[in-house]
Amino acid sequence: MVAKLKIHNDCGLENEKIEFMHDVLVGLSSEKKKIPSKYFYDEAGSELFNQITRHPDYYLTACELEILRSFRKEIAQLLKKEPFNLIELGPGEGIKSRLLIEQFLSDHLSFNYCTIDISKNYLEQLVRRFNQQLPSLQIIAINSDFSDGIKWLGNKSKKRNFVLFLGSSIGNFNIPKSRRFLQDIRNALHIGDYMLISFDLRKDVDILLHAYNDSSGLTCAFNLNLLHRINRELQANFNIDSFAHYSTYNAHEGAMESFLISRENQLVTIASLNRDFMFEKFESIHVESSYKYLFSQIDKLAENSHFEIKKTYLDTKGYFVNSLWQAK
Numbered sequence: 001m002v003a004k005l006k007i008h009n010d011c012g013l014e015n016e017k018i019e020f021m022h023d024v025l026v027g028l029s030s031e032k033k034k035i036p037s038k039y040f041y042d043e044a045g046s047e048l049f050n051q052i053t054r055h056p057d058y059y060l061t062a063c064e065l066e067i068l069r070s071f072r073k074e075i076a077q078l079l080k081k082e083p084f085n086l087i088e089l090g091p092g093e094g095i096k097s098r099l100l101i102e103q104f105l106s107d108h109l110s111f112n113y114c115t116i117d118i119s120k121n122y123l124e125q126l127v128r129r130f131n132q133q134l135p136s137l138q139i140i141a142i143n144s145d146f147s148d149g150i151k152w153l154g155n156k157s158k159k160r161n162f163v164l165f166l167g168s169s170i171g172n173f174n175i176p177k178s179r180r181f182l183q184d185i186r187n188a189l190h191i192g193d194y195m196l197i198s199f200d201l202r203k204d205v206d207i208l209l210h211a212y213n214d215s216s217g218l219t220c221a222f223n224l225n226l227l228h229r230i231n232r233e234l235q236a237n238f239n240i241d242s243f244a245h246y247s248t249y250n251a252h253e254g255a256m257e258s259f260l261i262s263r264e265n266q267l268v269t270i271a272s273l274n275r276d277f278m279f280e281k282f283e284s285i286h287v288e289s290s291y292k293y294l295f296s297q298i299d300k301l302a303e304n305s306h307f308e309i310k311k312t313y314l315d316t317k318g319y320f321v322n323s324l325w326q327a328k
């Protein structure tokens with residue numbers, strides 16, 4: 001059978017540039033300058049993130065792949081009773097989803113695959129690759145922000161849903177935002193639907209610092225790429241060399257926090273915004289937080305967003321967790 005391949009971008013992505021302009025304007029006009037991490041994933045950023053996931057310092061991907069390889073049969077068993085929609089939020093390259101999908105196909109489960117990602121580049125590559133490698137898979141690809149994609153999905157189908165939210169992407173939201181986001185997901189689901197969601201656990205701080213300051217400078221290039229993107233898409237004149245990447249651990253928040261720090265006093269013009277922005281020497285731009293979790297926080301998040309934790313899958317090092325939740 002030929003796979004049905006669609007990329008929908010009718011969820012507000014036509015407003016993508018306006019939203020980008022708005023977020024950059026608001027973020028760089030704030031007293032503490034910031035740019036949301038969702039803007040990392042242009043073509044170059046997506047490619048850099050792929051390289052990061054293969055780097056030995058970035059333990060997260062290896063841990064999650066180990067968990068999925070160990071438990072995919074068990075997950076397939078759980079889903080085999082009835083047809084379902086497999087819905088993935090932010091698949092990236094789709095290596096992890098492919099592991100599960102291959103298992104589901106070999107166990108003859110009845111499902112279709114719907115995936116949402118802000119990166120058109122990721123979606124195009126994934127659709128092309130899955131079409132070649134998994135020709136029987138029915139795919140719907142939605143190029144949008146998670147929140148628009150979830151709204152679009154809400155009540156679209158009476159079938160059971162199985163949501164994948166991998167890569168500890170939830171960690172990019174602070175705890176109150178995570179709760180609201182998970183409640184929105186829960187509202188788009190039926191009672192009894194499942195979600196496999198991953199969390200990076202708190203651990204030795206040195207391991208965290210190495211992961212976000214990798215020895216090959218990939219994370220540095222990934223973060224600085226945000227300025228290249230603003231230069232290109234919003235006609236700005238950031239001098240990339242005059243910013244330094246800095247990632248540190250905030251023990252009280254339990255979060256790795258990444259910044260770009262101005263090396264000098266400088267004025268940056270963003271022509272699309274018709275604005276200049278002053279940066280003092282050592283002034284920072286916050287570009288990402290990656291929250292690391294305690295088990296008690298995961299329990300509370302599930303409870304507060306009306307899910308029950310059915311299973312907790314850990315890697316052998318105990319660094320990372322994939323948590324199987326069921327909508328209450």
Ligand SMILES: C[S@@+](CC[C@H](N)C(=O)[O-])C[C@H]1O[C@@H](n2cnc3c(N)ncnc32)[C@H](O)[C@@H]1O
Binds near residue numbers: 037041119167
């Ligand atoms: C940390 S990567 C994880 C990728 C993959 N799931 C993995 O585990 O390696 C985050 C993914 O979510 C997408 N993404 C990030 N923020 C998003 C947003 N607000 N809405 C939709 N997709 C987003 C990125 O393009 C990327 O594919």
